[in-house]
Amino acid sequence: MKIPLLVSTGILLVTLLPCQECRALSKSPAAASGALHQPDFFQQQQQQQQTLPVLLRMGEEYFLRLGNLHKRPVGSLSASSSSTSHLQPEASASNFFQAAVQQLQQLPERSPGSPEDGEAEGEAVEREKRSEEPPISLDLTFHLLREVLEMARAEQLAQQAHSNRKLMEIIGK
Amino acid sequence: MPSAFQFQCLFILIFLAASKGETRYLEVRDAGEDEPFLLLSEDLKRELSAGQIYRRSLRCIDMLSIEGQFTFTADQRQLHCATFFIGEPEDLITIEYNFVNIDCQGGDFLKVFDGWILKGEKFPSSLDHPLTTSQRYVDFCESGNIQRSIRSSQNVAMIFFRIHQPGNGFTVTIKKTTNLFPCNVISQTPSGRFTMVIPHQHRNCSFSIIYPVVIKISDLILGHLNGLFLKKPSAGCAGVGDFVELLGGAGLDPSKMFPLADLCHSFHGSAQMKIGCDNTVLRMVSSGKHINRVTFEYHQLDLQETEMRKENSIEEFCFPSI
Numbered sequence: 357m358k359i360p361l362l363v364s365t366g367i368l369l370v371t372l373l374p375c376q377e378c379r380a381l382s383k384s385p386a387a388a389s390g391a392l393h394q395p396d397f398f399q400q401q402q403q404q405q406q407t408l409p410v411l412l413r414m415g416e417e418y419f420l421r422l423g424n425l426h427k428r429p430v431g432s433l434s435a436s437s438s439s440t441s442h443l444q445p446e447a448s449a450s451n452f453f454q455a456a457v458q459q460l461q462q463l464p465e466r467s468p469g470s471p472e473d474g475e476a477e478g479e480a481v482e483r484e485k486r487s488e489e490p491p492i493s494l495d496l497t498f499h500l501l502r503e504v505l506e507m508a509r510a511e512q513l514a515q516q517a518h519s520n521r522k523l524m525e526i527i528g529k
Numbered sequence: 530m531p532s533a534f535q536f537q538c539l540f541i542l543i544f545l546a547a548s549k550g551e552t553r554y555l556e557v558r559d560a561g562e563d564e565p566f567l568l569l570s571e572d573l574k575r576e577l578s579a580g581q582i583y584r585r586s587l588r589c590i591d592m593l594s595i596e597g598q599f600t601f602t603a604d605q606r607q608l609h610c611a612t613f614f615i616g617e618p619e620d621l622i623t624i625e626y627n628f629v630n631i632d633c634q635g636g637d638f639l640k641v642f643d644g645w646i647l648k649g650e651k652f653p654s655s656l657d658h659p660l661t662t663s664q665r666y667v668d669f670c671e672s673g674n675i676q677r678s679i680r681s682s683q684n685v686a687m688i689f690f691r692i693h694q695p696g697n698g699f700t701v702t703i704k705k706t707t708n709l710f711p712c713n714v715i716s717q718t719p720s721g722r723f724t725m726v727i728p729h730q731h732r733n734c735s736f737s738i739i740y741p742v743v744i745k746i747s748d749l750i751l752g753h754l755n756g757l758f759l760k761k762p763s764a765g766c767a768g769v770g771d772f773v774e775l776l777g778g779a780g781l782d783p784s785k786m787f788p789l790a791d792l793c794h795s796f797h798g799s800a801q802m803k804i805g806c807d808n809t810v811l812r813m814v815s816s817g818k819h820i821n822r823v824t825f826e827y828h829q830l831d832l833q834e835t836e837m838r839k840e841n842s843i844e845e846f847c848f849p850s851i
Binding site for chain 1 (some may be wrong): 581583590591592593594595609611613615640642647649650651659662666689717718739740779807808820
């Protein structure tokens with residue numbers, strides 16, 4: 357009699373108690389042993405661990421810092437490439453992009469194998485992490501953005517000119 | 530006689546509907562303005578379009594503003610790449626996967642984002658976009674077999690990709706479709722003119738110019754004409770009613786920019802403002818009760834300008850960044 361009562365009480369408690377966020381189990385023995393009498397410290401440790409970068413390919417939302425904001429913008433190298441003419445030389449445009457990519461690639465790659473241990477926690481835990489993490493983004497300055505925008509605009513005008521030329525050829529036949 | 534009477538009734542009904550302002554605001558460009566092909570016969574169009582698909586290879590960081598087929602092939606390990614797409618204000622971008630050869634299990638990814646995102650700041654902002662941030666990312670590795678064609682909600686979109694193995698890559702086809710009532714727009718150029726219309730829609734729309742500009746609002750209608758009388762102006766700009774606000778800032782997200790001016794009442798005329806910020810946004814907040822319309826023009830701010838206009842001008846705001 358007592359056992360079913362205890363079991364049903366336990367089930368009620370589990371369902372009615374506020375559900376805390378699923379947390380990855382800490383591997384630290386100190387945290388594991390102290391969990392019972394220092395729950396706040398354990399949660400703080402877990403929160404700290406949760407803020408570490410995770411598998412990029414697992415996350416729907418994560419921040420990917422691709423550039424150093426304090427470095428001199430690559431746009432200064434593009435002074436020669438931004439001219440008043442509509443058609444920019446391909447060589448200077450490719451140099452600009454090479455320089456931009458080199459700057460952006462100076463950050464070390466986040467190892468895809470490091471959070472392999474986290475895979476064992478389960479998909480639900482990973483989804484919680486994703487929702488907390490900042491979204492994937494690009495660290496591009498407005499100056500660089502305007503440069504690539506103007507290049508795209510120049511390409512569009514060149515393509516339009518090419519189409520107009522073809523049109524005139526067809527009409528002229 | 531009955532037919533003449535019916536004709537008169539129909540005419541009266543049409544006249545009443547038009548006077549109530551129920552007609553749609555549609556801007557139809559002249560046929561010869563941007564689309565000379567519209568003047569051609571079908572045979573000529575067929576001849577012109579044969580083999581007309583524009584193709585080129587993509588760079589790691591790239592921007593596209595034209596339709597066509599674009600291929601990226603990694604010549605080395607490429608870990609931090611993105612391609613921006615932008616169209617005219619009335620364009621919607623459609624991205625179609627033609628060929629994808631990436632190693633999802635090996636850490637590669639290919640994601641489409643509905644909008645632009647820079648340094649964590651999104652355009653349109655989360656407040657002005659119908660989808661959540663996570664829904665705005667479409668991951669090929671998760672949904673590639675299901676969703677091969679993705680359409681943006683505004684005139685901008687972008688893709689992020691990472692490829693470890695040289696030789697891997699992908700091919701996408703970019704197409705543009707027309708959006709009758711453009712809502713969230715990033716301007717391709719530092720100068721231009723635009724009319725934003727929100728017809729009976731409860732939504733907020735932003736027009737972003739990523740340059741320091743002089744912006745001149747020439748026509749603002751909040752509410753719609755009912756006969757010859759304007760409706761009573763909306764109740765203030767304190768978050769209630771319909772209004773237009775000018776924002777300035779150094780980021781892409783309009784919700785994180787500084788409000789510079791609020792316009793709560795309809796007017797015809799010229800209201801000019803010089804904004805020396807990296808990004809200038811004109812944002813219209815609409816309750817859905819009215820048809821709201823704002824016409825404005827803008828050109829890049831010349832910091833050497835010393836002439837100050839006296840009529841309805843506000844002193845320049847934001848310190849120059851160039």
